[in-house]
Amino acid sequence: MFDGIDLKKVLAATVAVFIATGCGGGGDGGGDSGGGAAAVENPVDAATAGNISGSIAFEGDAPAMQTIDMEEEPVCADKHASTPMTEDVVVNDNGTLANVFVYVKEGLESLQFPTPSQPVMLDQNGCMYRPHVLGVMAGQDITIKNSDGLLHNINASPTENRGFNMSQPVAMEGTRSFRVAEVMVPLRCDVHGWMTAYIGVLDHPFHAVSGGDDVARLACQRTDQPADGTLVFRPALGLHDRVEPCSGEHSPGKTL
Amino acid sequence: MRILGVVKGQLGAAAVLALFLLGAGAGGVSGQEGLGKTTYDKWCSGCHGVDGDGRGVAAEYMLPRPRDFTLALYQIRTTASGELPTDADIRRIIDVGMPTTTMPGWEDLLSEAERDALVDYLKTFSRFFGQGDEPQAIDFGRATKVSDAVLTEGREQYQVMECFKCHGEFGRGDGTSATTLEDAGSFPIRAADLTENWKFNGGGSVEDIFRRLRTGLDGTPMPSYQDVVDAGVITEEQLWSVAHYVRSLAPEDAPGIDEVIRAELIQDAALPTTADDPAWDEVSVSYIPLVGQIIVSPRWFDPRVDGLWVQAMHDGQELAMRIRWSDPSQSPDPDWAEWKARIIDLMAPKEGDPPEAGPTPDRLVVQFPKEVPTGLERPYFLMGDQRNPVYQWRWRSDQPGAVEAEARGLGTATPLPSAEQAVTASATFADGQWTLMLRRPITTESVSDLDFTTGEAIPVAFFAWDGDNGESGTRAAISSWYFVFLEEPTPATVFIAPLAAFAITGGLGLLVVGRARKREQEGIVTEDETPDEA
Numbered sequence: 001m002f003d004g005i006d007l008k009k010v011l012a013a014t015v016a017v018f019i020a021t022g023c024g025g026g027g028d029g030g031g032d033s034g035g036g037a038a039a040v041e042n043p044v045d046a047a048t049a050g051n052i053s054g055s056i057a058f059e060g061d062a063p064a065m066q067t068i069d070m071e072e073e074p075v076c077a078d079k080h081a082s083t084p085m086t087e088d089v090v091v092n093d094n095g096t097l098a099n100v101f102v103y104v105k106e107g108l109e110s111l112q113f114p115t116p117s118q119p120v121m122l123d124q125n126g127c128m129y130r131p132h133v134l135g136v137m138a139g140q141d142i143t144i145k146n147s148d149g150l151l152h153n154i155n156a157s158p159t160e161n162r163g164f165n166m167s168q169p170v171a172m173e174g175t176r177s178f179r180v181a182e183v184m185v186p187l188r189c190d191v192h193g194w195m196t197a198y199i200g201v202l203d204h205p206f207h208a209v210s211g212g213d214d215v216a217r218l219a220c221q222r223t224d225q226p227a228d229g230t231l232v233f234r235p236a237l238g239l240h241d242r243v244e245p246c247s248g249e250h251s252p253g254k255t256l
Numbered sequence: 257m258r259i260l261g262v263v264k265g266q267l268g269a270a271a272v273l274a275l276f277l278l279g280a281g282a283g284g285v286s287g288q289e290g291l292g293k294t295t296y297d298k299w300c301s302g303c304h305g306v307d308g309d310g311r312g313v314a315a316e317y318m319l320p321r322p323r324d325f326t327l328a329l330y331q332i333r334t335t336a337s338g339e340l341p342t343d344a345d346i347r348r349i350i351d352v353g354m355p356t357t358t359m360p361g362w363e364d365l366l367s368e369a370e371r372d373a374l375v376d377y378l379k380t381f382s383r384f385f386g387q388g389d390e391p392q393a394i395d396f397g398r399a400t401k402v403s404d405a406v407l408t409e410g411r412e413q414y415q416v417m418e419c420f421k422c423h424g425e426f427g428r429g430d431g432t433s434a435t436t437l438e439d440a441g442s443f444p445i446r447a448a449d450l451t452e453n454w455k456f457n458g459g460g461s462v463e464d465i466f467r468r469l470r471t472g473l474d475g476t477p478m479p480s481y482q483d484v485v486d487a488g489v490i491t492e493e494q495l496w497s498v499a500h501y502v503r504s505l506a507p508e509d510a511p512g513i514d515e516v517i518r519a520e521l522i523q524d525a526a527l528p529t530t531a532d533d534p535a536w537d538e539v540s541v542s543y544i545p546l547v548g549q550i551i552v553s554p555r556w557f558d559p560r561v562d563g564l565w566v567q568a569m570h571d572g573q574e575l576a577m578r579i580r581w582s583d584p585s586q587s588p589d590p591d592w593a594e595w596k597a598r599i600i601d602l603m604a605p606k607e608g609d610p611p612e613a614g615p616t617p618d619r620l621v622v623q624f625p626k627e628v629p630t631g632l633e634r635p636y637f638l639m640g641d642q643r644n645p646v647y648q649w650r651w652r653s654d655q656p657g658a659v660e661a662e663a664r665g666l667g668t669a670t671p672l673p674s675a676e677q678a679v680t681a682s683a684t685f686a687d688g689q690w691t692l693m694l695r696r697p698i699t700t701e702s703v704s705d706l707d708f709t710t711g712e713a714i715p716v717a718f719f720a721w722d723g724d725n726g727e728s729g730t731r732a733a734i735s736s737w738y739f740v741f742l743e744e745p746t747p748a749t750v751f752i753a754p755l756a757a758f759a760i761t762g763g764l765g766l767l768v769v770g771r772a773r774k775r776e777q778e779g780i781v782t783e784d785e786t787p788d789e790a
Contacts, residue, residue: 165479
């Protein structure tokens with residue numbers, strides 16, 4: 001469907017990462033799962049750590065998403081004010097790209113981070129996964145919730161981890177986790193073929209997902225080393241590496 | 257010679273491929289390598305690939321595709337969803353195979369030592385084995401007792417659990433989500449037909465079914481219901497009730513092969529006029545297994561219709577035959593259009609003419625010789641040949657009635673002149689099942705058709721097409737010759753010696769059912785897995 005997109009062009013021309021803040025506390029991990037990162041097992045040196053935040057600008061013509069026919073599931077259809085659309089490429093009104101998973105890919109190998117005790121939530125609401133893209137740490141609990149009260153199955157098909165295929169026929173919750181880092185683990189509901197989600201599993205808390213606004217934040221550890229921040233677009237756009245040095249020298253708005 | 261041809265022709269896809277591979281894999285195996293590798297390379301690699309990636313030379317003729325062992329996704333386990341199987345789990349499938357697929361059972365062919373060695377060797381394809389603890393079998397407890405109340409409860413929970421979304425209201429694989437299901441390799445996969453428990457991959461007993469509900473079938477859309485129990489939404493006892501209910505959707509025993517379809521003589525009542533007439537409930541039913549047509553190009557390796565339930569009656573004047581079969585859609589059904597396109601894309605382009613364009617109906621053909629043969633000689637079962645034509649009743653779902661035709665080989669049917677058309681048809685479709693009644697006077701004026709006789713075994717064969725599964729022309733499901741026997745008006749005389757009939761037809765049906773029976777007898781559930789018995 002999106003084969004026609006020239007990925008290189010999209011990237012070269014459109015991906016912007018802002019270095020917004022100067023070097024600060026490395027523990028301010030950003031991302032949904034960062035919660036407990038203050039108590040690092042192998043502390044990050046606050047003096048040399050920094051933050052990266054940014055937005056992902058999308059230029060060119062956004063591919064048209066497909067409408068989802070929810071006729072079979074009136075309960076879900078009724079939850080949507082307008083016709084629900086697939087979420088492979090979601091471009092916000094301000095031209096930023098949502099659902100981009102950004103994480104530090106290299107440079108943290110020598111460090112160990114505690115697994116956050118706080119689970120992350122993956123909801124099934126209106127026969128859509130909320131969120132569509134999610135980051136967790138290996139071992140961190142993922143609470144999978146069914147807010148629809150009708151049958152969903154959650155079929156995870158990782159390659160580095162073991163998967164699962166859980167049934168949730170009523171409003172209920174279940175918990176799962178992944179043992180090792182893997183970017184990304186696809187999830188699918190076989191009952192509703194359009195329902196897909198992606199989980200980025202990392203062994204550190206420095207990851208973020210670009211949202212409805214424009215901010216993706218992650219911390220990098222060493223200002224003297226490039227933090228290999230990787231932008232992971234949903235498979236419609238593929239995986240892309242962007243190396244960005246994590247020093248204070250960058251001015252906001254730098255285009256990569 | 258002809259007979260041999262027929263018998264061979266009836267071997268199913270699995271058997272033929274297995275034979276083919278037998279030759280294909282034999283070379284190049286070094287004697288020094290372990291027994292597991294030697295055995296694997298010889299017997300398994302043709303389908304599963306030398307590297308265990310499921311890409312053997314024969315793989316693309318199959319749906320489902322041979323398993324890719326590198327992912328360590330095993331359907332039939334006694335372990336939780338996502339966990340590795342135990343050695344015993346792997347060994348069991350190697351022993352008994354997977355009935356709806358081309359995966360054969362190896363119990364009779366390979367020694368115990370070879371099969372054990374295969375288990376170890378399969379595990380070497382995936383790095384998941386050997387990490388962490390040995391997989392532990394779940395304690396499944398004991399089956400509850402079945403009763404009407406339990407079945408009612410099971411039916412209710414089947415609704416609450418929404419099994420129907422995939423499996424359909426009455427389990428025939430016709431749920432609304434069935435059209436989009438995919439396996440782990442993104443290949444289309446069917447929701448199992450729950451009325452055919454003898455074809456379940458993991459065995460058809462209540463215990464087997466319960467296990468599959470708890471563990472799910474990894475690598476397929478069939479989810480585990482363990483979390484539902486853990487969350488207190490359904491009790492374990494209720495899940496047993498679902499298993500009992502599912503078991504009750506299939507007949508008590510796996511169907512045997514009735515080589516002879518008995519047409520009962522109805523003397524005091526009229527013959528049924530519709531396919532739904534309750535009178536049909538009173539007469540015996542024969543099961544006729546069908547297999548893909550893989551003899552004449554283009555062949556068909558993915559037949560949807562795998563069996564017919566056939567009944568017959570006559571009143572001395574007319575013969576009525578009722579045929580029922582599972583088919584998830586009334587083709588052409590737009591909801592299945594995408595499925596059809598995918599199946600054709602995967603299975604059809606390999607050889608021969610492209611499949612019929614446009615919407616395709618479901619079809620059924622009942623075939624007879626043009627005359628009751630005096631000896632064992634019959635026309636070639638694949639719709640006869642130039643010298644020995646066959647006589648057929650042809651029905652299709654997009655046209656009323658049925659047509660009598662003569663055929664001289666697959667795809668050559670020509671209708672009889674309209675003045676000679678005498679067969680009538682009545683068909684209904686409901687909940688993933690066709691019910692078709694065909695009726696014709698026992699004798700007619702026509703010279704081109706068969707005049708039936710009573711008290712004789714008359715050869716009959718069947719063909720079926722599921723249009724929404726991309727089937728048309730030679731891409732069909734076929735049977736070998738069976739017999740229909742119209743009871744004599746006078747006290748029944750000698751019935752055809754079943755042994756003779758058996759000897760003539762033989763074939764895949766027997767293999768399938770024999771295998772199912774064996775599984776049943778041996779019980780795919782073995783004692784050692786029921787810990788609470790120890």
